[in-house]
Amino acid sequence: MNKFFRTIEEILVDWGRKQRQLPSRGETLRSEILARLPSALPQTLSRPQRWPWFTFAFSGLALISLFINYLPFSYREFYPRQLPTGIYKDTKPLNNFSVNEREYSPYPRPDSGIPITDTREFLKTDYYAIIHTRKAEELVYRIKLIVRESFDGRVDSSNSSKRSGYVSFIVPANKFEDFRWMMKDLAGERFLMENIYTENLLPQKQTIEQQKKNMEETATQLKQGRNQLNSSHKLIVASIQSKIDRIEKDLTALKIKLDVTSDPAKREALKAQEKDLLTEKAGRENELSNENSIYTKKFNSLNVQIRDNEVALASLTKQDQDLIDTVATVRGTIYLNWISIWEVVRLYVPINLGFLLFGAAAIVAYFIQHRKPRLLLPN
Structure with missing residues (x-):
């Protein structure tokens, strides 16, 4: 410090130090105060009653509540109802759904017994999601618009x-991943819970293919049987008809002989032959009629079987196409539930209320236990 130049502050501080002095009765007052204090000074200290176990108890309860919050049995299923095989039923919109509810993974189905040599995949996809939002009506409208227009x-x-609210919809399978990303952008990943169930429809596809193969083989056999029936019928009819033609030729010859024969004995013999030929002709005609009747019944029966087989084959073809259409689309349902501000906070800070309360109680108990003692002066 320069002794020739001082600031006003330095001058005032120096003057104040020079003016400090004890009052005239300072020593007397000090002696009186010390005389009034008791000799056992520690007994005058009043300490608050300490409960160290409160701090430990509240801390332990806070840790237990935090631990219980993450146990496997503490969550509820994403979907409250499901089939025994794990397939979801069609459910109505879910209300009062907690943000802590976690998604439900359906149990896998038993092995279908399909050999590994058939590596084809016909994947049917079902999509379920829950969006927690504070604007359910607006999001329902926007989701419907996205499904239809985009x-x-x-x-x-x-x-x-x-x-x-909820929206049930169908979108093309080749656009499904883009749809999922748009839903995440629309709702936010923290507010969207998804569950995707995928099943390979190869067993159904193989069943349809086997049934179609059997139907086609049956159709071939029926048509071959009908062709054989036609061929056999033509041969039988031709044989019977040739016999009838021969009989008619013999009858014509007998009539000519009868016209030129005058001998009674010969005429009687010719008439007997004529009678036999007429009887044989009637038998052949009856045989031909029976053959035609049997042929008609068999032919009609085969036609009915062929027609039924064609109808069944057309139905299987439609089932096959329906399966392909099912694989080419994704059926989904999105549920929307209102969320409170407190639940929004819990999404970002996943700590339960019990942990917060017990933790705060432990902190208060700690400060009460460790506060400074007070010195009580006697009256």
């Missing part, structure tokens, strides 16, 4: 209110 899909049913 992904060339179809809305099968929907419902909306201020606090809940």
Whole structure:
């Protein structure tokens, strides 16, 4: 510090130090105060009652509540109802759905016994999702618009209110992943819970193919049987007809002989031959009639079987096409539920209320236990 130049502050500080002095009765007052204090000074210290076990108890309860929150049995299923095989039933919109509910993974079906040599995949996909939002009505409208306009899909049913809603829809399978990303952008990943169930329809495909193969083989056999029936019928009819023609020729010859014969004995013999030929002709004609009747019944029966087989084959072809169409599309349902501000906070800070309460109680107990003691002066 320069001794020739001082600031006003330095001058005032120096003056204040010079003016400090004890009062005239300072020593007397000090002696009186010390005389009034008891000799056992520690007994005058009043400490608050300490409960160290409160801090440990509340801390333990907070840790237990936090641990229980993450146990496997603490969550509820993503879908409250499911078939025994794990396939979801069609459910109505879910209300009062907690944000802590986690998704349900259906149990896999037993092995279908399909050999590994058939590696084809006909994947049927079902999509289920829950969106937690504070604007359910608006999101229902936007989802329907996205399905129809952006992904060339179809809305099968929907419902909306201020606090809940749902949309059931179908979108092409080749656009499904893009649809999922758009839903994540629309709702936010924290507010969207998805469950995708995929099943290979190869067993159904193989069943349809085997049935079609059997039907086609049956159709071939029936048509071959009908052709054989026609050929056999023609041969039998030709044989019977040739016999009838021969009989008629013999009858014509007998009539000529009868016309030129005058001997009674010969005429009697010729008439007997004529009678036999007429009887034989009637038998052959009856045989021909029976053959035609049997042929007609068999032919009609084969035609009915062939027609039924063609109808069944057409039905299998339609089932096959329906299976292909099912694989080419994704059927889904999105549920929307209203979410409170507190639940939004819990999404970002996944700590349960019990942990917060017990933790706060432990902190308060700690500060009460460790606060400074007070010195109580006697009256």
